[in-house]
Amino acid sequence: MIAEKLKYNDKIGIIAPSHIADKERYLKYFSELKSIGFDIVQGKNIYKNTYGYIASENERASDFNDMVLNDDVKMIFFGGGYGANEIIPLLDYINIKNNPKIICSYSDGTTILNTIYAQTGLIVYYGQTPGIFNELMHYDYF
Numbered sequence: 001m002i003a004e005k006l007k008y009n010d011k012i013g014i015i016a017p018s019h020i021a022d023k024e025r026y027l028k029y030f031s032e033l034k035s036i037g038f039d040i041v042q043g044k045n046i047y048k049n050t051y052g053y054i055a056s057e058n059e060r061a062s063d064f065n066d067m068v069l070n071d072d073v074k075m076i077f078f079g080g081g082y083g084a085n086e087i088i089p090l091l092d093y094i095n096i097k098n099n100p101k102i103i104c105s106y107s108d109g110t111t112i113l114n115t116i117y118a119q120t121g122l123i124v125y126y127g128q129t130p131g132i133f134n135e136l137m138h139y140d141y142f
Contacts, residue, residue, distance in 0.1 A: 002123045003074075003100040008037035010074040013067035013101075014130055015043035017060040018108040019081030023047055025131070032133035041073050054083050061090030064112075068095050079129035080107025088112065093119040104128055 006012075012033060014026070030040045043063030048055040055063075064087065067076045088111065097120040104125040105113055113124040 001097070001100055001121045003102045006038070006074055006102065009039060011039045011041050011070075011072045012075045012077050013041045013043065013070065013073040014046065015060070015063040015067060015076065015078045016046045016055070016081075017064055017078055017087050017112060018054075018084045019079060020049050020054055021046045025134070029130040029133045032135070033130075041067070041070060043067065054081070057083070057086040057090060061087040065090075065092045065095065068092060068099050068101065071099075073101060075102040075104065077103075077128075077130055078105050078109055078112075079131060080105065080109050082108055084108045084111040088115050091116070096120050096122060 014030070026046070033040055043066070045055045045059040045063050048059055050056040050059060054060070064076065067073050091112070093116070096116055100122050102125065103113065103116060103122070106127060106129045110126060113126055116122055117124050
């Protein structure tokens with residue numbers, strides 16, 4: 001199963017299931033994504049540090065599951081870190097299968113990507129994080 005391609009003005013859901021997002025850095029990423037034609041939906045717990053180093057597994061899984069159910073969000077995008085395995089049992093695989101979206105991550109996010117593919121058959125994408133949009137250059141647009 002393959003999710004639909006992104007189109008200009010589509011919404012990208014940014015979450016942090018494996019780390020605490022740094023607001024100053026992430027606002028730069030959001031600005032770059034907006035400059036190339038996409039809107040951003042932030043997870044409500046993206047900056048939360050419930051445990052002092054990361055949001056709770058319920059908070060992180062809630063952000064993921066909320067993005068899955070948000071019909072406006074066409075892509076779920078997140079980086080790596082640590083702790084992704086903690087949310088695996090809390091993800092709603094039935095809704096992920098019934099609401100296919102592009103899901104892209106890197107590093108620790110591989111745990112989530114592999115589990116989603118195994119549980120749903122949805123093609124997922126490894127290799128990028130929101131940080132890739134920190135400073136796009138002319139070459140990146142081609």
